[in-house]
Amino acid sequence: MISETMIEDISYEMDKAKHNDKIKAFEASKRTGGTMIGANAVQYGGDHYKKYGNLQPWDVIVAWKLDYLTGTALKYIARWEDKGGIEDLKKAIHFLEKKIEVEKRK
16 A cells, blocks of 8 residues: 555655756756757756757758658668767668668559
């Protein structure tokens, strides 16, 4: 049986996690002169997109209305030097190969 104390502890930890995400977003915003807002203010798993400032790969993907396969290839191309190296280039090629397969079937 779950006690009230256990529920309070879980609730506290969930609130703390939300608060920590807000702190990360605020600190990221301060580092960039307050120009980054929303999801762009936080990056999980590294800082390989930070060099682009406000122009994140997903912003380009949305603005250019790229589909999943093309957008994912763009993401890997954008980060290859700062994160996955040659493996990221191979991933980009793999997604583009799939895109070519799909387009050939049309």
